[in-house]
Amino acid sequence: MTHAPPVPLRIAVVGCGAIARSFHLPALASIRGVADHLTVVDRDPGRVAAAEREFRASRAATDHRDVIHEADAAIVAVPQEFHAEVAMDFLRAGVPVLCEKPLATTLEHASALVAAADAGGTVLAVNNTRRFYPAVRAAREWIQSGRLGPIRRVEIHEGASFNWPLAGGSTFGRGGTGKGVLQDVGAHALDMVCWWLGERPRITRYLDDAMGGSEAVARVEFAGDGYAGVVHLSWLSRLPNAFRLEGQQGTVEGGILAWDAIRLTAAGGRSRRLRLRPEVRSFPQVKDHVIANFLGAVRGECRPAVPGREVLPSIAMIEECYGRRERFPMPWLDIVRETSDVAL
Amino acid sequence: MLPSDQPILVTGAGGFIGGRVVEVLHGLRGTSVRASVRRWSSAVRIGRLPVEIVLCDMTDPRQVRSAMEGIGAVVHCAYGDPHATVEGTRAVLQAALEARVDRVVHLSTMEVYGEVEGDLLEDAPLRSTGWPYRDSKIEAELLCRRYVDRGLPVSILRPTIVYGPFSRDWTVGFAERLVAGGTFPGRADCQGTCNLLYVDDLVAAIVLALDRNEAAGDAFNVNGEERLTWWQYLNDLSRAIGLPSLNGGHPLARRVRAAALAPVRATARRVLARYREPIMAVYQRSPVAQRLMRSVEGAIRRTPSTVEYRLFRRNVFLPVDRARGLLGYGSQFPVSRGLALSASWLRHHGFLGLPEPPMVGPRTGEDPL
Numbered sequence: 116m117t118h119a120p121p122v123p124l125r126i127a128v129v130g131c132g133a134i135a136r137s138f139h140l141p142a143l144a145s146i147r148g149v150a151d152h153l154t155v156v157d158r159d160p161g162r163v164a165a166a167e168r169e170f171r172a173s174r175a176a177t178d179h180r181d182v183i184h185e186a187d188a189a190i191v192a193v194p195q196e197f198h199a200e201v202a203m204d205f206l207r208a209g210v211p212v213l214c215e216k217p218l219a220t221t222l223e224h225a226s227a228l229v230a231a232a233d234a235g236g237t238v239l240a241v242n243n244t245r246r247f248y249p250a251v252r253a254a255r256e257w258i259q260s261g262r263l264g265p266i267r268r269v270e271i272h273e274g275a276s277f278n279w280p281l282a283g284g285s286t287f288g289r290g291g292t293g294k295g296v297l298q299d300v301g302a303h304a305l306d307m308v309c310w311w312l313g314e315r316p317r318i319t320r321y322l323d324d325a326m327g328g329s330e331a332v333a334r335v336e337f338a339g340d341g342y343a344g345v346v347h348l349s350w351l352s353r354l355p356n357a358f359r360l361e362g363q364q365g366t367v368e369g370g371i372l373a374w375d376a377i378r379l380t381a382a383g384g385r386s387r388r389l390r391l392r393p394e395v396r397s398f399p400q401v402k403d404h405v406i407a408n409f410l411g412a413v414r415g416e417c418r419p420a421v422p423g424r425e426v427l428p429s430i431a432m433i434e435e436c437y438g439r440r441e442r443f444p445m446p447w448l449d450i451v452r453e454t455s456d457v458a459l
Numbered sequence: 460m461l462p463s464d465q466p467i468l469v470t471g472a473g474g475f476i477g478g479r480v481v482e483v484l485h486g487l488r489g490t491s492v493r494a495s496v497r498r499w500s501s502a503v504r505i506g507r508l509p510v511e512i513v514l515c516d517m518t519d520p521r522q523v524r525s526a527m528e529g530i531g532a533v534v535h536c537a538y539g540d541p542h543a544t545v546e547g548t549r550a551v552l553q554a555a556l557e558a559r560v561d562r563v564v565h566l567s568t569m570e571v572y573g574e575v576e577g578d579l580l581e582d583a584p585l586r587s588t589g590w591p592y593r594d595s596k597i598e599a600e601l602l603c604r605r606y607v608d609r610g611l612p613v614s615i616l617r618p619t620i621v622y623g624p625f626s627r628d629w630t631v632g633f634a635e636r637l638v639a640g641g642t643f644p645g646r647a648d649c650q651g652t653c654n655l656l657y658v659d660d661l662v663a664a665i666v667l668a669l670d671r672n673e674a675a676g677d678a679f680n681v682n683g684e685e686r687l688t689w690w691q692y693l694n695d696l697s698r699a700i701g702l703p704s705l706n707g708g709h710p711l712a713r714r715v716r717a718a719a720l721a722p723v724r725a726t727a728r729r730v731l732a733r734y735r736e737p738i739m740a741v742y743q744r745s746p747v748a749q750r751l752m753r754s755v756e757g758a759i760r761r762t763p764s765t766v767e768y769r770l771f772r773r774n775v776f777l778p779v780d781r782a783r784g785l786l787g788y789g790s791q792f793p794v795s796r797g798l799a800l801s802a803s804w805l806r807h808h809g810f811l812g813l814p815e816p817p818m819v820g821p822r823t824g825e826d827p828l
Contacts, residue, residue, distance in 0.1 A: 274809065281499040284514065287506025288494070295506065327509035332808070350503045352808035375746045397744040443807065447624045447800040448482065450659065 123148040124410060127186035127210075129179045129201055130193035131157035131166035132282040134215060139190050140170045142406040149410065154182050162282065183208045188238075188413045191215060194285055195299075196292055199224035202239070206231040211238035213409040213419075217302035217433065218426050220294065225430045229423045238412045240419035241426050245303045246310060247401050249393030250369035250377050254360055255311050257379070263362025264382075266312065266342045270359040271304045273371060274349030277331070288328050295329030296350045298433055304346045305335065305429040306421075311360065314339060315428035321436035322443045332443065335436055372398065465531030466491040467669065470517060470551060473501025475625045476566060476618075476658060477536035481505045483662045484534075495526050495537070504625070517547030520554065527554040532562040532669050541595035548599040552606040552613070562675065563603075563613045564668045569654060569680070569777055571597050571617060576774045581617070581678050581781050600678070612675035614668040618661050619654030619682040619777050623797055624804035626658065630696075632760075634805050637697050638812070641761030644717070644771050645710030649690035651773040656683045657797035660790045667786040674786055680777040683797075684790045689771040692794070699798040700811055713763065720762045727755060 126143055128135050135155075144150045154174040157163035167175040176182050179189075179201055188211040191202045199219040202212045206228060218241045219225035232239035245251050257263055277296075286292055286299075309315050316337040323330035335346040347354060359368045369377035374397055380386040395404050411417040467484055471477035472494030481494045485508050495515040496502045502512050515526040517537050527533070535551050538544040548565065555563050570593045572579045573586025585601075587594045603613045622629040636643070643649065664681040668674040687695075694704045731738065741748045782788035792800075805811050 272809070277503045278500050284499040284502055284506075284512055287499070287502040288512040289509040291506060295503070324507055326507050328505075328507045331503045331507055347809075349808065352810060354809045399740070399743055445804075445807065447804045450800070 122414065123152055124187045124413060125152040125154065125185060127154040127156060127179070127182045127189045127205075128166075129156040129189060129191050130215075131155055131159075131162045132192065132194075133280045135190070135192040136166060136169070138402045139192060139406065140166060142402040143190075144170045145403075146406070146410070154186060156182060159282070180204060183210060186210050188212070188409070190409075194283060195294075196220055196285065199228060202228050203231060206235060206237055206239060209235045209237050211240075211409075211413045213240045213242060213405075214423070216241055216243050216306070216426070217298060217430055218423055219430065220292070220298065222427065222431045222434050225423070225427055229427065232423055238409075238419055239423035240409050240412060241421045241423055242405060243303060243306045243421045243426060244401055244405060245307050245371065246421055247395050247404055248371060249391045249395060250373040251307055251358075251371060252393070253377050253389070253391055254358065254367050254369060257365075257367050258311055258360065258362070262365060263360065263367060264364030266360060266362050268342060268359070268361040269308055269311070269337075269344030270347075271307065271345075271357075271371070272347045272354040273300055273304055273356050274332075274347070274352055274354030275356070276353065277350035286329050291329055293325065293329055294437065295323075295325065295331055295333075296348045297323065297330060297333040297335070297436055300348045300350075301333060301335065301346065301433055301436075302426075302429060304348060305432045306426055307358070308337070308344065308346065309428040309432070310425070312339065312342075315431060316342075316344065318432060318435050318439065319343070320441070321439055322441045324443050324445060325440065326442070326448075330440075333436070334443070335432070337432070374398075465529060466493040466511065468493045468495060468526060468530045468533045470495050470515070470526075470533070470535045470547075471537030471566075472496055472505050472512070473498075474536060475627065476621060476661065477534070478504045478625060479623075479658050479662050480534050480536060480665055481510060482508065483659070483666065485510050487666070493526065493530065497537070497539075517550055518543050520550040523547075523550040524554045524557065527551075527558045527560070530555075530558060530560055532560055532564070534564045534566070534665055534669070536566045538566075538596070538599075541591045541598075544592075544595040545598045545602070548602050552602060552611060556606060556609060556611045561612065562669050563606075563611060564665050564674075565599070565603050565613055565615045566665075567600050567615050567617045567678070568593075568596050569617050569619045569682075569775075571600055572775075574769075574773070578776050578778055579680070580778060581680055607676045614674040614676070615678035616661070616664060616668060616681050617678060617777070618664075619656045619680070621656050621658050621661055623658035623801050626801075629655075630801050630805070631810060633693065633696055634700055634801075634810055636761055637693075637700065637702050638810070639757070639761055642713055642716070642763060643693055643705060644763050644768055645713055646690050646705075647710050648714070648768055649693065649771045650688050651771050652776050653687055653689040653692040653771075654682050654775070654777055655685065655687065655692055655794055655797075656681060657790070657792035657794075657800075659797075660792050663791065664782060664786065664788050667782075667788055671786050677781070677785065679782040679786065679788075680779050681782055681788070682777045682779050682790075683792070683794065684779065685794055686776055687794065695794055695798055696801075699802040700805060701802075714768070717763050717765055717768060720759065721765050723755070724759050724764060727759060 153172040155166040155172040156176045156179045163175045189205040191214040202214045316339040320336040323333040331350040333348045366380045376388045408420045412419040473496040484492045493511045515522045571585045585597045
């Protein structure tokens with residue numbers, strides 16, 4: 116049996132920073148019918164030229180508006196604060212979009228994108244990659260199977276020393292976005308919570324360490340009907356990078372990036388390791404699955420793995436957190452005044 | 460005479476000491492700060508404050524001149540490999556001379572005195588030993604001297620063992636080893652003097668060096684004022700983070716283990732330096748490789764190195780009489796206080812385990828996203 120070659124797709128990748136060059140472009144460049152019709156866009160002429168050379172793009176531009184009508188689909192990988200603006204330009208022209216997470220930095224903008232996609236019947240997908248991770252998927256399957264019983268507690272602790280090769284510093288310091296690890300890693304972690312539970316919990320407390328700039332450590336406490344939880348995030352230290360879902364009849368624990376197994380503990384205390392046999396077997400494979408899913412959705416062959424509408428609850432949680440932020444008690448910082456007085 | 464109308468440039472602001480300098484200077488009324496970092500990813504800590512952050516490769520004189528525009532004074536904390544340390548310092552000094560800044564405070568190190576013992580005052584000779592870090596810091600100091608002769612008001616600070624929040628070498632690393640049940644040299648091998656300096660004492664000395672006219676053109680030891688042994692420090696740290704005192708027995712077995720692991724440590728460092736990318740690619744793809752690499756890394760982290768043995772036996776002390784006399788410096792952080800603050804910082808960042816009920820989940824690698 117032979118397959119007909121896939122219909123060629125002209126994909127525009129907007130933003131040629133680290134995520135485009137390490138994730139989207141390598142995946143696209145390996146697909147027949149796509150690799151020969153790649154468009155790369157970046158406001159920085161040097162960066163777009165480098166991406167054009169490296170991935171043999173057939174077209175390069177410094178303004179995404181110049182390529183909207185030449186693209187069958189777009190991947191939006193610009194800095195977070197520009198996601199909504201760029202994605203909206205494509206959606207209004209009826210061009211399907213895969214947007215990096217978070218879909219937008221406000222609920223209002225994210226909702227407007229979803230509405231625009233709905234109005235045009237256009238695909239709007241979000242790259243909330245955690246949903247492709249086998250341990251995260253397995254945890255959801257366990258909750259949905261009902262075998263954990265009603266959920267009582269949810270925990271995610273995710274942190275590592277930040278080393279993402281950012282092309283710009285708009286996140287940090289004076290004139291920065293004022294939104295750090297919560298908006299970045301929290302967009303994944305809170306989406307996991309909402310996806311697992313099938314609802315948006317209410318925030319009971321939010322603490323972070325921003326002092327007029329962007330937070331590097333954040334702690335979200337939340338609750339729902341019969342359960343409570345915490346999401347603990349850090350850009351400054353390594354945390355377990357693990358989750359724990361405690362139900363009335365059992366508990367599932369796993370590493371967010373575990374590819375081989377999760378742990379299941381029955382309410383009686385017996386614990387066992389459950390081997391995962393995932394479709395996605397290692398991190399480098401994730402990009403191929405994300406892109407294949409998006410292209411399939413563009414061709415009408417499948418639904419997007421993470422439709423824009425499904426991330427609205429997590430974006431609402433992030434927005435609510437920022438609206439009620441409290442500062443962690445940090446006595447090692449609070450002595451600045453005392454130190455200064457001593458010195459002067 | 461801290462400049463109030465012009466910002467203070469802090470180089471190496473993404474690092475342990477530079478980061479704290481930025482935090483403290485920002486907290487001073489009327490002081491504005493320009494923080495320079497080598498890459499944006501190292502701006503996370505100082506990015507929590509509304510300070511100006513600029514990207515600057517210290518070895519590029521053009522970039523350094525640009526970072527120096529409109530600056531009133533400089534705190535030079537940046538260092539790197541020997542070339543970056545020396546050429547970065549040269550670029551900073553030259554740009555500061557051209558910009559006619561009021562003061563440059565250059566962060567040197569106690570290591571410039573070499574491997575000698577005894578009480579070391581500032582006029583002790585600087586001794587190269589072939590260790591690239593030490594030799595490049597000596598060369599950087601000599602450059603400072605040359606620029607002093609050309610009229611640039613440079614003040615050199617020689618801090619000792621600087622510990623506290625964000626200290627990877629003397630706080631985080633030791634605490635992690637204690638929590639993991641790792642070993643240290645035995646009591647008999649830890650009787651050298653630990654010249655322990657809480658980071659805020661150093662920053663106070665930096666502010667004084669910026670502020671006092673007497674600081675220009677001179678070098679100053681900056682140290683805590685308690686003479687304690689490494690054994691005392693390690694035990695105080697252990698108790699501060701809620702663990703028992705160290706077991707000081709079986710020094711010979713520990714020495715043998717440290718010596719046995721030395722080639723593994725050296726090989727791992729060389730291989731990682733040369734083949735980081737392919738190794739990380741294998742690490743990401745293979746759970747078996749992840750387990751193997753974590754186990755080697757764990758063994759290295761839990762075992763004292765031969766360098767540690769040399770350091771922990773060394774009897775050397777840096778008095779601060781000159782800093783006290785000319786700058787008005789005095790340590791405000793006895794070890795008990797510095798360790799209490801360090802412990803609360805370690806706890807906050809999860810280095811001592813989670814504040815919430817413990818999790819049993821597997822510890823995974825850093826997420827590439």
